[in-house]
Amino acid sequence: MNPSGRSLQPVALRRIILEQSKRANVGHIGSALSVADILAALYSGILRIERPDDPERDRFILSKGHAALALYAALHLRGFLDAETLDTYCADGSLLGVHPERALPGVDFATGSLGHGLSIGTGAALGARLSSSSRRAFVLVSDAELGEGSLWEAVMFAAHHRLSNLVAIVDWNGQQALGYTEDVLSLRGLPDRFRSFGWDVHELDGHDPEAIERAVSGLELRGDGPPHVLLARTTFGKGVSFMERKIHWHYWPMSDEEYVQALAEVEAGGET
Numbered sequence: 001m002n003p004s005g006r007s008l009q010p011v012a013l014r015r016i017i018l019e020q021s022k023r024a025n026v027g028h029i030g031s032a033l034s035v036a037d038i039l040a041a042l043y044s045g046i047l048r049i050e051r052p053d054d055p056e057r058d059r060f061i062l063s064k065g066h067a068a069l070a071l072y073a074a075l076h077l078r079g080f081l082d083a084e085t086l087d088t089y090c091a092d093g094s095l096l097g098v099h100p101e102r103a104l105p106g107v108d109f110a111t112g113s114l115g116h117g118l119s120i121g122t123g124a125a126l127g128a129r130l131s132s133s134s135r136r137a138f139v140l141v142s143d144a145e146l147g148e149g150s151l152w153e154a155v156m157f158a159a160h161h162r163l164s165n166l167v168a169i170v171d172w173n174g175q176q177a178l179g180y181t182e183d184v185l186s187l188r189g190l191p192d193r194f195r196s197f198g199w200d201v202h203e204l205d206g207h208d209p210e211a212i213e214r215a216v217s218g219l220e221l222r223g224d225g226p227p228h229v230l231l232a233r234t235t236f237g238k239g240v241s242f243m244e245r246k247i248h249w250h251y252w253p254m255s256d257e258e259y260v261q262a263l264a265e266v267e268a269g270g271e272t
Contacts, residue, residue, distance in 0.1 A: 008040040008077045010209065011270020014239050016073035016086070018266060022259045024090035028098055030237035030249035032070040034173045034206075035140060038232060041209035042138060043074040046216050052080050052105040058135050059108050059124040063117020064142035064171060065099035071107070072096055080106040115148025117141055118168055122154045125166035125227075136165045136221050144176035147185040152197075159198035164225035167216065168199075171206065173236040177250045194229050206232030239266045 099112030121139035237243030
């Protein structure tokens, strides 16, 4: 559990995602719902962050920046983002855009140019080693980003430098903006691809926060060892039946009727 004593419930994150996306009439809902359980695990018991400005805090990079609303929900539930600021999501002059901005407390790096987040995280992990710090770097990437060359440069670099304080988490939901990942650029044999570069590979259910916490607790995150990757199987639009695995919910906002149904389904399917 995090230092505040708060265990984040995925249903609470999903509720905020739906409420704020509806209020702002903005899409990217399915992507945010896909990673809600992962962020609940990270901000409940994995990331060592007592306050956003602590220089020794763990670094978190949301490489799939278009899921920023899920991150804002987690920051709010951790007490790092107040309700008034949260309600400015996508408003004029707000720091809470569709993609995260570094100026917002709790956001370590601005992201959204897909494929670059792991390079940033690799630099953060190397920087921690060079400064003799115990901080770790966690990077959440989309499976679609695995089609970017810069990401594989970071994979090679991290393995070469034995950055054991680096953890990549792949949101393996099998789809992206313009189609299903298998049709756009196949990821068949993905675990072996990472192993071939010298990474420590773990496959798990990305909608099981306890399994995610157990997996990370079993990693050797100090010393001269391989970097780690959690291949987290997820469902795009998780928790809302008419959004799950539907490509167009990468962009579409909700109608009033869709919002009522989505909220009811999330509430019915989650813990209170």
